[in-house]
Amino acid sequence: MSAHVEPPSPQGALVVIPTFDERENLAPIVARVRAAAPAASVLVVDDDSPDGTGVLADELAAADAAVHVLHRTGKEGLGAAYLAAFDWALERGFDPIVQLDADGSHRPEQLPDLLGALELADASGRRPDVVIGSRWVPGGSIVNWPRRRVWLSKAGSSYARWMLGLPVRDATAGYRAFRADALRALHLEDVHTRGYGFQVDMTWHAVMAGLSVVEVPITFVERERGRSKMSAGIVLEAMGRVTGWGIARRFRRPGQAATAASTERRRSRA
Numbered sequence: 406m407s408a409h410v411e412p413p414s415p416q417g418a419l420v421v422i423p424t425f426d427e428r429e430n431l432a433p434i435v436a437r438v439r440a441a442a443p444a445a446s447v448l449v450v451d452d453d454s455p456d457g458t459g460v461l462a463d464e465l466a467a468a469d470a471a472v473h474v475l476h477r478t479g480k481e482g483l484g485a486a487y488l489a490a491f492d493w494a495l496e497r498g499f500d501p502i503v504q505l506d507a508d509g510s511h512r513p514e515q516l517p518d519l520l521g522a523l524e525l526a527d528a529s530g531r532r533p534d535v536v537i538g539s540r541w542v543p544g545g546s547i548v549n550w551p552r553r554r555v556w557l558s559k560a561g562s563s564y565a566r567w568m569l570g571l572p573v574r575d576a577t578a579g580y581r582a583f584r585a586d587a588l589r590a591l592h593l594e595d596v597h598t599r600g601y602g603f604q605v606d607m608t609w610h611a612v613m614a615g616l617s618v619v620e621v622p623i624t625f626v627e628r629e630r631g632r633s634k635m636s637a638g639i640v641l642e643a644m645g646r647v648t649g650w651g652i653a654r655r656f657r658r659p660g661q662a663a664t665a666a667s668t669e670r671r672r673s674r675a
């Protein structure tokens with residue numbers, strides 16, 4: 406008989422900040438998050454940054470009980486970092502769980518917009534499961550982003566919308582709030598994308614799980630310190646994944662999708 410495991414006591418909201426070489430940005434962004442959402446906790450997920458970001462994160466955690474650190478042994482990608490953070494958060498009862506970049510691109514001052522949108526029921530009385538901070542809905546905007554990145558983001562989101570039939574305009578966005586139950590429902594064990602395509606992977610799995618995904622406008626501000634970790638490999642991984650899912654989606658018979666998803670789950674657990 407399986408031992409009865411008490412669910413963790415509710416811990417409130419958690420803002421997850423993934424870091425790789427963000428020493429210059431970490432203290433300011435944590436301070437801004439704590440000011441914008443004082444009741445929320447913070448989890449820094451550092452992939453063994455060579456610039457000492459992890460050491461600084463430990464110093465911030467020592468000074469503030471609401472700040473936590475998850476150290477990883479090497480640079481395994483943004484998606485892997487978030488998946489580890491989601492497991493950490495769900496085990497401890499945090500709800501909701503927010504994704505936010507360390508470099509200031511996602512303005513912590515808009516956390517109330519995302520967290521507030523999670524509580525806004527629609528006409529049927531259903532509250533959203535996922536809120537995406539979107540650059541490409543009315544009211545959304547970008548500041549100082551290079552033109553080639555604007556093009557890449559819009560092209561990537563449009564391609565994902567077309568190939569996967571996603572009802573989302575900014576599928577690659579990285580500023581998101583999830584209900585804990587939403588993360589449990591979308592089968593994180595089936596999310597395998599390690600790079601930024603992770604964002605599309607999560608959107609695709611949320612939609613396939615029948616979750617309510619809404620977008621709220623945000624202002625995305627190009628970082629002022631450090632550099633982006635975006636790479637050609639990240640773009641190629643994302644394109645390959647979306648193309649594969651899109652082709653599979655077009656050739657599956659109705660009803661076969663659920664079988665395929667459960668087969669994929671069994672395979673990934675084997």
Ligand SMILES: Nc1nc2c(ncn2[C@@H]2O[C@H](COP(=O)(O)OP(=O)(O)O[C@H]3O[C@H](CO)[C@@H](O)[C@H](O)[C@@H]3O)[C@@H](O)[C@H]2O)c(=O)[nH]1
Nearest residue numbers: 423424425450452482483486506507577579601633634635
């Ligand atoms: N732990 C960890 N963190 C990482 C890694 N790669 C990047 N990060 C962190 O993830 C955040 C975003 O990284 P950037 O490299 O600055 O992202 P970007 O080029 O500005 O791309 C943004 O827009 C994309 C397109 O909309 C988004 O897909 C992406 O997630 C990000 O928000 C930063 O906090 C960065 O330190 C990694 O391998 N491991």
